[in-house]
Amino acid sequence: MIKNILALETSCDDTSVAVVQDPGCVLSVVSANQDAVHAPFGGVVPEIASRNHSLHILPLIQRALLQAKISMEDLHGIAVTNRPGLIGSLIVGVSVAKTLAQVKNLPLIGVNHLEGHILAPFLSDDSWAPPGNFKFPFVALAVSGGHTSLYRVDDIGKYTIIGRTKDDAAGEVFDKFGKMLGLGFPGGAQVDRWAQKGNPEAFEFPRGLIKEENLMMSFSGLKSAAHRLLQSMSADEIENKKADLCASFQESVVEVLLHKLQMAVDLENLDTVVITGGVCANSRLRSAAQAWAAQEGLLLVMPPMRYCTDNAAMIGYAGLKRLQNGERFQMDMGPSPSSSPGDLKESLK
Numbered sequence: 001m002i003k004n005i006l007a008l009e010t011s012c013d014d015t016s017v018a019v020v021q022d023p024g025c026v027l028s029v030v031s032a033n034q035d036a037v038h039a040p041f042g043g044v045v046p047e048i049a050s051r052n053h054s055l056h057i058l059p060l061i062q063r064a065l066l067q068a069k070i071s072m073e074d075l076h077g078i079a080v081t082n083r084p085g086l087i088g089s090l091i092v093g094v095s096v097a098k099t100l101a102q103v104k105n106l107p108l109i110g111v112n113h114l115e116g117h118i119l120a121p122f123l124s125d126d127s128w129a130p131p132g133n134f135k136f137p138f139v140a141l142a143v144s145g146g147h148t149s150l151y152r153v154d155d156i157g158k159y160t161i162i163g164r165t166k167d168d169a170a171g172e173v174f175d176k177f178g179k180m181l182g183l184g185f186p187g188g189a190q191v192d193r194w195a196q197k198g199n200p201e202a203f204e205f206p207r208g209l210i211k212e213e214n215l216m217m218s219f220s221g222l223k224s225a226a227h228r229l230l231q232s233m234s235a236d237e238i239e240n241k242k243a244d245l246c247a248s249f250q251e252s253v254v255e256v257l258l259h260k261l262q263m264a265v266d267l268e269n270l271d272t273v274v275i276t277g278g279v280c281a282n283s284r285l286r287s288a289a290q291a292w293a294a295q296e297g298l299l300l301v302m303p304p305m306r307y308c309t310d311n312a313a314m315i316g317y318a319g320l321k322r323l324q325n326g327e328r329f330q331m332d333m334g335p336s337p338s339s340s341p342g343d344l345k346e347s348l349k
């Protein structure tokens with residue numbers, strides 16, 4: 001019986017380790033955030049990310065087991081993100097996971113990072129559990145620094161991409177805009193903080209592809225429009241209008257996301273919606289989504305922040321379900337920068 005899983009996540013810049021217990025209880029999740037080391041470069045530097053993963057991962061495994069109050073002997077499997085992501089970063093998690101699985105003779109499962117995000121709402125702990133009536137099928141909006149996609153989720157392993165950005169991810173443009181304003185890296189949370197004091201109608205930003213009757217999104221036009229606007233303003237003006245700029249920019253992103261989510265719900269004729277990924281931390285997205293769902297009579301599940309941003313617990317959940325289904329990866333498992341062909345079916349609407 002597969003009950004306790006050790007999970008590793010090193011696909012980008014956060015090193016994270018979790019112990020997840022059947023049916024989805026997070027016994028521990030510990031992470032090392034690398035924002036401070038990448039901040040001077042204004043973005044994630046892959047070589048630095050992998051070097052830091054190798055520094056952090058073993059101490060984090062020790063801490064995760066300690067916090068979960070279980071030993072390696074109590075584990076029934078090892079789950080690790082092996083795709084998609086930065087290759088140098090993935091290699092660290094994959095090598096450690098394979099070694100542990102080999103030495104401890106435990107079953108091994110490689111997990112798609114995006115599957116982790118999609119299934120994160122099923123996790124539970126002392127202070128969070130999904131609503132009792134939350135179940136498949138549902139529409140999921142996974143919105144992060146690397147991805148902005150809409151999925152129809154029918155079951156574990158049954159994910160159809162029904163919409164996505166055709167250029168930049170929403171988190172990426174939040175970060176770029178934050179950088180243009182000199183708010184540091186990653187800028188998303190800073191833009192959110194400034195926006196809370198600003199007027200969302202002060203500036204007009206484009207709403208990419210909002211009028212198109214499909215689930216495609218685009219954020220590169222917004223990024224260019226923001227760049228042009230800031231170039232037309234003096235440094236003093238920008239400084240004085242920072243809050244209004246952030247609020248107006250943020251409103252444009254949130255409006256596009258929720259508009260496309262509404263279309264997805266209508267097209268799929270579903271009444272359960274998940275929003276997940278790092279951008280789900282955005283306070284305006286959260287409040288606007290809640291108001292929208294209440295008005296439409298939808299069941300909206302947004303995992304708590306600790307399970308929205310990159311974390312190993314979500315990988316543990318996906319790994320647990322797959323191991324329980326009898327899936328196993330062999331010792332020649334490798335990391336991949338992209339999803340495997342069967343992972344996420346694409347049927348764009």
Ligand code: KG4
Pocket residue numbers: 012143144145146147170171172174175186187188189190192277278279280281282283308309310
């Ligand atoms: O899921 P995540 O932790 O990592 C990826 O897989 O990308 O998402 C990180 C992204 C970054 O772009 C970050 O700026 C954005 O999520 N983010 C936010 C906020 N907090 C994090 N964007 C807008 N508002 C926030 N409060």
Ligand code: ZN
Pocket residue numbers: 113117144277278309310
């Ligand atoms: Zn992610």
